[in-house]
Amino acid sequence: MDQQRPIIIVGGGIGGLTMALALARKGLPSIVLEQAPQLRETGAGIQLCPNVFKMFEYLEIIEPMKQIAVFPDNLVYVDGINGCKFLTVSLGEELLSRFKYPYGVFHREELLKTLAAQCLKYPEVAFITDAKVTGLEELSDRVVVTTEKGQRVEGEIVIGCDGLWSVVRSAICGEEKPRFSKHVAYRGVIPLSKIPGHLRPNNVVHWVRDNSHLVHYPIGSQGFLNIVAIIQTTNTYAFDDIQGNPTELTERFAGSQPEILELLKEVNPNRKWLLFDRDPITHWSKGRMTLVGDSAHPTLPYLTQGAGLAIEDAVILAERLVEHQGDYQAAFKEYQEERYLRAGYVQLMSRAYGEAHHSTGVARELRDMMIAMRTPEENYEWLAKMYQGIDIHSKVPHG
Numbered sequence: 001m002d003q004q005r006p007i008i009i010v011g012g013g014i015g016g017l018t019m020a021l022a023l024a025r026k027g028l029p030s031i032v033l034e035q036a037p038q039l040r041e042t043g044a045g046i047q048l049c050p051n052v053f054k055m056f057e058y059l060e061i062i063e064p065m066k067q068i069a070v071f072p073d074n075l076v077y078v079d080g081i082n083g084c085k086f087l088t089v090s091l092g093e094e095l096l097s098r099f100k101y102p103y104g105v106f107h108r109e110e111l112l113k114t115l116a117a118q119c120l121k122y123p124e125v126a127f128i129t130d131a132k133v134t135g136l137e138e139l140s141d142r143v144v145v146t147t148e149k150g151q152r153v154e155g156e157i158v159i160g161c162d163g164l165w166s167v168v169r170s171a172i173c174g175e176e177k178p179r180f181s182k183h184v185a186y187r188g189v190i191p192l193s194k195i196p197g198h199l200r201p202n203n204v205v206h207w208v209r210d211n212s213h214l215v216h217y218p219i220g221s222q223g224f225l226n227i228v229a230i231i232q233t234t235n236t237y238a239f240d241d242i243q244g245n246p247t248e249l250t251e252r253f254a255g256s257q258p259e260i261l262e263l264l265k266e267v268n269p270n271r272k273w274l275l276f277d278r279d280p281i282t283h284w285s286k287g288r289m290t291l292v293g294d295s296a297h298p299t300l301p302y303l304t305q306g307a308g309l310a311i312e313d314a315v316i317l318a319e320r321l322v323e324h325q326g327d328y329q330a331a332f333k334e335y336q337e338e339r340y341l342r343a344g345y346v347q348l349m350s351r352a353y354g355e356a357h358h359s360t361g362v363a364r365e366l367r368d369m370m371i372a373m374r375t376p377e378e379n380y381e382w383l384a385k386m387y388q389g390i391d392i393h394s395k396v397p398h399g
């Protein structure tokens, strides 16, 4: 590809760094502009499914990723009120016999550091931190990006990897606020050594009840337990309200199984994360600008696929850019046509799974019963859908 200027990547999160890496492997230079003073991830744990490890293999980073991953034995669902364990899905041998790749959980910081280290192997990648993008101007032959501090960076194209509140998305799609799901997350990350043995199995455990649930799994090469408690709120919060509401948190989990109440003590009640998503869209490119990851299709976390989609997006977009040899609009068109149904599926199904997680009354009992009756085939259906892709054609090989 005869490229005059670098590709500008706005945002140095999981999507942005994977994008830079995927481009560098094709010999395409990029500049990553990140608003934070250093590359960092908020939150602690992240689950990545076999479809994502397939991308890691494609990017030739599967070994470093395996070194920092924890591989849980099972995915377990327990009713948080009556303590009934109604589902156990093996994430070990049986999963590997169905899919070629594993299901791993990560400390987000280690994941991002590993991606950054892989990027730095390539002279094609440059990072500029403390560079909050505030302006985008598209000219006939280039784009000009300006930052809050007055820097001016010129590039061939701009790829917005700037997450939920993306400025690049606003430039492409107009201003439209994300949708507050009424789900509110609280988190805790505790050294495993401080947690009694019965509360830290090598499993991803979902305690689901009505209007709330709690998930925990071990993460990180240093050994932590990642705990996320999510409640359904009836309060109206300002979109940037991060002050925790300990009373609401305690009330939502009142009457839970003792394990939940013990784990809840390890969650920080003073800091909350409001969970947002957006409705799916078909077009997220305009002129010399396109989007990757949460900026294009932010999703609730219930399919554990938000970061996975960002990583897949990056791989596929890099492929299309090379194939179309500088015809950016053709590359963007093909890329988004290939991705929007898959992303839309995750966005909509995550809402449905979120509803199921928080079912009340008879619906809660039916949820537990119906899930307990599922066949092994049905238990892996969600992972299989993501592994194989849905009814869309993708030129990235599906194993």
Ligand SMILES: Cc1cc2nc3c(=O)[nH]c(=O)nc-3n(C[C@H](O)[C@H](O)[C@H](O)COP(=O)(O)OP(=O)(O)OC[C@H]3O[C@@H](n4cnc5c(N)ncnc54)[C@H](O)[C@@H]3O)c2cc1C
Pocket: 010, 011, 012, 013, 014, 015, 016, 033, 034, 035, 036, 040, 045, 046, 047, 048, 131, 132, 133, 134, 161, 162, 163, 164, 165, 166, 167, 185, 228, 275, 292, 293, 294, 295, 299, 300, 301, 304, 305, 306, 307, 308, 309, 310
């Ligand atoms: C509670 C919770 C649990 C989750 N669990 C999982 C999971 O288990 N598995 C999974 O796959 N996904 C999960 N996700 C989703 C996942 O975190 C996101 O989908 C993923 O982080 C998206 O990556 P991204 O790079 O697109 O965006 P982000 O991670 O939001 O990164 C955007 C980056 O852009 C930077 N930025 C923003 N604006 C600007 C600007 N104007 N200028 C410069 N830089 C800017 C930000 O500082 C940030 O570094 C979860 C999400 C939540 C909330």
